[in-house]
Amino acid sequence: MCGTLASISVERFPRRNGHHNTNNNHSTVINGDFKGARNHDVAVNGELEDQKRQRALLTTQLEDGLTEISHRGPDNSHVWTTEDARVGLGHARLSINDLSIDADQPIHSDDGTIHAVVNGEVYDFDRLRQVLTDQHGYHFKSHSDSEVLVALYKVYGAPDFIEHVRGEFAFILYDERRDLVIAGRDRFGIKPLHWTFVRDESGEKRLLVASEAKAFLPLGWQPEWDIGAIVDGGYMNGERTVFKDVHKVLPGCWLEMHSDGTINHHRYWDMEYNEKDKVETRQLDDIISGVRERLTEAVRLRLRADVPVGIYLSGGIDSSAVAGIVAHLVREDGVLAGTEDASKHIRCFTIQFPSGSGFDESDIADRTAEWLGVDLAKKDMNEGTLAEYFTDSIFHTELPCHDLAGVGKYGLSMEARDNGFKVVLSGEGSDEIFAGYPFFMGDVLTEPDLSMPTSPLAKDQTTRLDLLRMSNDVLEKVIKWSGLWLHRPEQGSSADDVQGVAPTLYFQPSLATWAPWVSRRWPDMNCRATVAASHDPKVRAKMANRWHSLHTAEYVWTKSVLPNFILSTLGDRAEMAHSIEARTPFLDHHLVEYVNRLPPSLKYAYTPETEDFGEQGPYWTDGTAPQKLLTEKWILREAAKPFITEELYKRKKHPYSAPFKWPKEGPIHKMLQKLLTREAVDNLGFLNYEVVEQGFNKGFGEEADARAFRNLLVYASLVTIGQRFDVKKAESRDWAPVTGPV
Incomplete structure (x- = not known):
């Protein structure tokens, strides 16, 4: 885990002779300042002195940039640059695997020609290391998981090497053999990676790449607002951010910068679902076992660390399932929670919101912890604490937030760090993959599930349509009560606009909110059109013709709300603000690829036989149909049943959120x-x-x-x-x- 930053001079990037400095420095990355052609073979003393000056300046700038994101890696930081200062990499390290100096970054290949900085975790790296050593003769310097990524690149090249990487990661890599820079991000966008262009002191154009935009500030970046992205929701969809000309490397994608200065964008992985009418032939018990085995393996891999590993535990099924699986692995299989023999003391952390608000789940977390026999530390997030932490939370997030939930997670990460933990397991991603949000209720009912043609709602169109009408009415009430924004398709939308694109949820106020010039400049705000434009036409064709409507909704949310809000505001940014690495078993791509191929009716299931619903949380207080007849994340409940309490098995989804009603003058x-x-x-x-x-x-x-x-x-x-x-x-x-x- 770390913060990365890189600087590349675009206008001085032709291939040239000359060897790069390969001093092995620590792990903050600033993508190299690729500054133009210099004839090193005939360089005069003046040119050499100029190179030294440029290199010293770049080193200082990178060090200052790393200081801006030192919260991501407080253990140490290092910078590496090429001799001519064309490329510079910086890394701020949070030591988790191989705590020795051998694992410091930037990383250099065994032949000294490939240089990289890596943020995040590569799982199953011990096996990969053995394969690379035995079959390919690679010589490792450290026992770090990050070094495996460089070795994989040397052996397989891009993008093939990424296919071997399992985990959450962002990287910047310079291959001096090809004069090529590449930067990539994990499949779901768990780890952040941003890029922009600036002009340096000499007027040369440079590419900057970093974990957080604030790292650009010491390298000449002058922030401006991207009004268009704020108005039309672009910062929640696609590559734009709230900052003008600052872009995200998209999840599952990588970019490459060639020696002629051109930048190409590529996708190496994407979500896929079965044809909507492909009939499911597997036995239900086999499917449940398949989910359970893959989830258990995903948790087991994420317990590997050279520091203790804790767990975030809320009142929901997701984090509770993770905690239950950890307890099983530790006590039944003797697996270590990082360096801890946690058979007696598995450490969990939870948030306590004000009682009576309807959003405090700490009492359920208490009962779960007691049932599991784990220790539970609570972070009291009262009104005063939420107010105190708000601005710092937003500064780390770099996003406009419509909820105080991110401030709660900011406080929770502080609690974990104060208890001596660097690594925790978290439940993010489950709702997008297993269809956990109440907003998915209408999507599973929009069309019959032809993959299970004998299921009740596939055979009974009248009941399905009645439930769809009722679900729309219920969701309208939920949206009004909660104050959220649910963007639905417009009647008569054309295929070139929003056809096939599922409802989405993010901020869009009225035109009156904006200054008059903004309302004139963007008179026809259409956030749904922004969502549609963010997806490849081939994907939109699948949404319209091939995928079930629930799977379309899952895809849209996984590409928008998940990476751009949940994994940021509630994930990486809230956690790394206090130097905490949170690992997300539900976003293990082996598990996701299996679950994506399951029928929609096994995710959001029709369960009219259910009688005892337990405590339902504030979203379902009216107790009306169809939520009594439909069960979200049904297949996960069945797979996780051995690891969770009966209370959680029955409980309806209560989306993690903070209270939104507060007194005046508070x-x-x-x-x-x-x-x-x-x-x-x-x-x-x-x-x-x-x-x-x-x-x-x-x-x-x-x-x-x-x-x-x-x-x-x-x-x-x-x-x-x-x-x-x-x-x-x-x-x-x-x-x-x-x-x-x-």
Whole structure:
């Protein structure tokens, strides 16, 4: 685990002779400053001195960039550059596997021609290391999992080497044999990776790549807002961010920069589902066993570390299943939780929100911990603490957030770190893969599941359509009560617009929210069109014709909300803010590929025989159909049943969220008032302060409007980012008028 940063000079990137410096430095990466052609064979003293100066400057800039993200790797940091300062790599290390200096980064291949920085974890690396040593004669320097990635690249090249990598990772690699830089990201976007271009002091164009955008600041980056991405939801879909010209390397993708300065983007992996009418022929017991075996293996692999491993435990089935499997592996199979013999003390961590809010699951976590016989530490996230942590949480997230749940996870990671842990297992990804969200209810009912033609809802269209109508009514109530935004297809949408694209969930206020020039510039905001445009036409054709509607919804959420909100706000950024590596067994791609091929009816199942529903949480307080007749994550419940309590087996999904109703003049109200002054809002340049001011009248008190409160959180997030990053005020002259479809 680490922070990475790289700088490459685009305009001085032709192939040249000359050897690179291969001093082995520690692990913060700044993708090399590829600065142009120099004839090293005939270099005069002046040229050599200039190279030394440029190299010293680049080293200092990279070191300063690593300081900005030192929370990602507080154990040590190192920088490596080429002799001519064309390429520079930096790495801030969080030591987890092989704690010795041999595992420091940047990493260099055994022949000294490949240089890389790696963020994250490669699982099953002991087996890979043996294969690379025995069959390919590779000579390893360390016992680090990250070094395996460099060895795989040397043996298999790109992109074939990534197919062997199992885990969560982001990397930047320079192959001096080919004068090639590549940067890649894991299949689900668990680990972040951003890139942008800047001009250095001499006016040369450089490519920067880093784990977090804040690392760019010492290298000449001057942040500006991407108003279009904020207005149309682009920062939640595709490669855009809230910062102008700062892009994400997309999940399952890699980019390469060639010696002529061109950058190519490639996808090495993607989600796939069966044809909607392919009949399932396997026995149900075999399917349940298949899920259980793959999930257990995913958990087992993620217990491998040279430091202790803990568990995040909430009141839901996902984290509880992980904790239950860990307890089984430790006590029945003698598996270590990292370096810990945890047979007596498996350590778990949970959040305690204010009692009576409807969002505190700590009592259920208590009962689960007692049943499992594990230790449970609680982080009290009361109103004052949430208000105190808000701005720091947003600074680390680099995203506008409509919920305080990310602030809760920020506090939870602090609790784990204060208890001496660097690694925890977490339940993120389960809802997207196993269809856990209530918003998926309508998607499983939209069309019959022809892969199980004898199932009740496949045979009885009347019942299915009745349930669909009722589910839409229920979801409308949930959306209104919770203040969220659910973007549904428009009637009569064309295939070129949003046909086949599932409903999505993210911030989209009214036009009145924006400054007048923004409303004129983007008069027809269509977030669903943004979602559609973010997917390859071939994928959209599968959505429209090949995949079941539930699988389309899973795909859309896994490409948008999962990497751009959950794995960021609730995942990597919240955890790495306190130097915690969270591992996500549910996003093991071997498990996901198996589950993706299962029938929709085994994920969101029709279960009219169920009578005892247990405690249902605030989302299902009315107790009406169809939620009584449908069970989300049914196949996971069956697979995890030996490892969880009866209470969790029966309990309906309660999405992890923070309370959104707070009193006037309380800590959160006062915190937002302090942030959202007229001056602060006007300094953004794109919000209408009158609408912000009106939000305070609606967003607090006993009769508070949930959406008004969520809007205020988004506005406060933007103000926080603007102030902490010193973002340039947005002005209409910086954005050309619309001349065609946005």
